[in-house]
Amino acid sequence: MAQAPSPLTFTVRRNPPELIVPAKPTPRELKPLSDIDDQEGFRFHVRLIHIYQQNPKMGNKNPASVIREALAKVLVFYYPFAGRLKEGPGRKLMVDCSGQGVLFIEAEADVTLKQFGAEIRPPFPCKDELLYDVPGSSGILDSPLMLIQVTRLLCGGFILVVRFNHTMSDAFGYVQFMKALSEMANGASSPTILSVWQRELLCARDPPRVTCTHREYDELPDKDGVIITPDDMECMSFFFGPAQISAIRRFVPTNIKRCSTFDMLTACLWRCRTIALQPNPKDEMRMIVIVNARSKFNPPIPIGYYGNVFAHSVAISKARDLCNKPLGHALELVMRAKSEVTEEYMKSVADLMVIRGRPRLTNVGYIVSDVKRNGLLEIDFGWGKAVYAGPDFQVSSSFTRYINKKGESGILVPIWLPGVAMKRFVEELNNLLAPDNKDHVIPEHLTTISKL
Incomplete structure (x- = not known):
């Protein structure tokens, strides 16, 4: 079920980095980000990994050349990505659509996919x-x-790794961009879904009001070492x-049996993780979902909008x-927290950013x-x-779709502890x-927390 880190090492030879600019002239303008986009917590770069097998039908085509050419074409439609971020009054972020381009590197590695193991x-x-x-590429302002x-x-x-500035897009917007890139790589003259900017839809109201x-x-202060830094952790x-999903569903109460698999797994991991960390029993434990x-808005957020449209809902429990209550306790808290995210909630977040200085x-x-x-x-x-595709986060867990070596489709969750x-x-x-655990009795050696 779990996989520990691989000892594999290999050498990579890289060509010099190059800037890929839009294939055609694009507008030179300043485009403000929304107040959801430019909050302090999004001012970092997200890294995603896409891994592909060899395909005989592609002959001797170089994937780097194919993607490089497609990138220049797709930047005509997503030209803000070729710009640079600037700050205005009140640290308001805006894109200077300068057409300077995105950074691109072609490389070769002396390794095969098989060497990564039976399951990647x-x-x-x-x-x-x-x-x-x-x-100079990892800054927020004036950087690619x-x-x-x-x-x-x-x-x-080949392995495709993309790092992008989170203020520009969320995961949904990123996938929209990458699908457009893949369409151009396959010969399309324009993306199926055209990009939509309209960041004013998620800007603070006038006057702003937190509701x-x-x-x-x-x-919050870090009591009893609840904060765990990446340097302290290992990943599995x-x-x-x-x-596995059926086994966990045995412990879901009848009144919430129709809960989503994501909610159930989130509650399960929250509970198991808390037991593993052995915090003070009085500590508040938080699961941030x-x-x-996008589906909360009326009228809907336009198709093609690629900015940030998500919230961090918080479930809190002692x-x-x-640790001592059934799984249903954690599950109900997760479901309730998610249900609080509405259109009004998102508008309130945008207003909070302006009122409290992001x-x-x-x-x-x-x-x-x-x-x-x-x-x-x-x-x-x-x-x-792709044989694998997902984000590379060190302090959070992203549930990705995965097909294992048996051909089973399921959910892959990286955990850091x-x-x-x-x-x-x-x-x-x-x-x-x-299979024989029908009541989910916690073994004696794992009940330390309840006796503190």
């Missing part, structure tokens, strides 16, 4: 080799908004196929309740997101569907999934 999943070895951090590296492998497959409670922006990936709010997201809690339906695996540049806690997490999860 995070954590990936040599991640920094698969995306070279070009000096996107960096792409295509690394060809000895087997004919909802936003626990996601609470300023967990696959949840039909058998990323909710795509540690002792999470506060950061709270650093206490664990963040989960659902990208399994975003179509990442289906992005095809001519070599077929300190080493000792990871062992307890695996034990607790295995106990939960055991």
Whole structure:
């Protein structure tokens, strides 16, 4: 079910980075971001990994050349990505659509996909080799908004890694851009879905007014080491196929049996993770769930809008309740938190950003997101569907769609925890999934928290 880090090492040879500019002239203008886009917590770069097998039908075509050419074409439609961010009054972010381009690197690695193991999943070895951090490229202001590296492998497959500035797009918007890129790579003259800017739709009202409670922006002290930094953690990936999902559903109360698989798994991981961390039983434990709010708006957010349209809903429970109460306790809290995200909630977030000077997201809690339906695996540049596609986050877990070596379709979830806690997490999860565990009795060695 879980996979530990691979010891694989390899060498990557890179061509010098180059700037890819739009294939045709594009408007030179200043385009303000929305007040959802330019909040402090989104001012970082997101990295996503796409892995493709060799395809004999593509002959000797170079995937880097195909993607490079398609990139110039798609930037005509998504020309803000070729610009640079500037700050205006009140630190308001706007894109200077200068057409300076996005960074692109072509590389080769002396490794095959088979050497990554029977199942290709995070954590990936040599991640920094698969995306070279070009000096000066990782800033927020006056830096390229996107960096792409295509690394060809000895087997004919390739690894595409994309890093983009989160203020420009969320996961939904990113997939829209990548689908457009793949369409251009396959010969289209324009994307099926045309890009829509209209960031004013998610700007603060005049006057701004906070109408909802936003626990996601609470300023909290780190009591008892609840905050875990990436340096303290190790990563393992967990696959949840039909058998594992059915096993967990045994513990879902009858009145909420129709809950989504994402909600159920989120509650399960929250509970197992808390047991593994062994916090003070009085501590508040937070699960922060990323909710795509596009469907909440009336009239709807336009098709083609690629800005950020999501909220961080927060479920909170005392540690002792999470560990000692049935799974339904955590599940109901997750479902209730998600239901609070409405159109008014999103408008309230935008207003809060302006009133409070764009506060950061709270650093206490664990963040989960659902990208399994975003179509990442289906992005095809001519070599077929990806064998793996997903974000590379070090402090959160993204649920991605995954097909294991048995051909089973399921959900892959990377988990980051300190080493000792990871062992307890695996034990607790295995106990939960055991066929003979009908009541989910926590083993004696995992009940330390309830006795503190």
